[in-house]
Amino acid sequence: GQNIDQPTEMTATEGAIVQINCTYQTSGFNGLFWYQQHAGEAPTFLSYNVLDGLEEKGRFSSFLSRSKGYSYLLLKELQMKDSASYLCAVKESNYQLIWGAGTKLIIKP
Amino acid sequence: IAGITQAPTSQILAAGRRMTLRCTQDMRHNAMYWYRQDLGLGLRLIHYSNTAGTTGKGEVPDGYSVSRANTDDFPLTLASAVPSQTSVYFCASSDSGEVNEQFFGPGTRLTVL
Numbered sequence: 001g002q003n004i005d006q007p008t009e010m011t012a013t014e015g016a017i018v019q020i021n022c023t024y025q026t027s028g029f030n031g032l033f034w035y036q037q038h039a040g041e042a043p044t045f046l047s048y049n050v051l052d053g054l055e056e057k058g059r060f061s062s063f064l065s066r067s068k069g070y071s072y073l074l075l076k077e078l079q080m081k082d083s084a085s086y087l088c089a090v091k092e093s094n095y096q097l098i099w100g101a102g103t104k105l106i107i108k109p
Numbered sequence: 110i111a112g113i114t115q116a117p118t119s120q121i122l123a124a125g126r127r128m129t130l131r132c133t134q135d136m137r138h139n140a141m142y143w144y145r146q147d148l149g150l151g152l153r154l155i156h157y158s159n160t161a162g163t164t165g166k167g168e169v170p171d172g173y174s175v176s177r178a179n180t181d182d183f184p185l186t187l188a189s190a191v192p193s194q195t196s197v198y199f200c201a202s203s204d205s206g207e208v209n210e211q212f213f214g215p216g217t218r219l220t221v222l
Binding site for chain 1: 149150151152153154157167199208209210211212213214215216
């Protein structure tokens with residue numbers, strides 16, 4: 001079956017680093033996305049990985065291991081505005097996305 | 110302003126009523142999607158369209174229909190609303206590039222009583 005697992009909620013401190021994990025089992029794989037969603041708003045694109053390794057974009061980095069069915073999103077120098085849900089999504093062979101339920105990240109001062 | 114618009118922003122609807130959620134994009138994207146988002150669940154695909162004139166069923170299509178008469182518009186219709194269709198509905202679009210990330214509209218919060 002198809003399944004994407006992420007922790008439901010995480011808490012971190014302002015200025016610190018946090019890693020949000022995502023494991024997946026899907027019928028096909030054509031890439032993995034991370035999106036950010038603030039409460040009451042639409043998801044917005046953060047990163048895309050299709051090859052194994054680390055993609056860095058400012059304070060955010062995303063890692064992929066296709067053989068392990070595993071990805072993580074790394075957020076550095078956390079700011080209060082990073083409080084949001086982070087959604088992991090896998091692009092399947094038919095190019096449609098399968099979404100995880102999201103990880104709610106709470107940043108404390 | 111480039112992007113996706115959805116209307117209405119929110120709606121309370123009596124069960125059994127017909128309702129159309131509107132979605133318009135001005136990015137000339139070929140593909141468009143309708144999702145519903147419920148607490149504790151991931152976004153679930155209702156219907157999609159890879160190009161104007163074609164549509165397809167997603168994971169949860171029952172009770173919903175769509176049309177794609179042109180590139181810009183992708184309305185979602187609930188023929189006879191039921192309380193289980195209470196949700197937040199997001200429309201999205203994507204281009205045909207290698208990444209083809211999806212861009213989302215602001216959402217419609219629908220309550221069916």
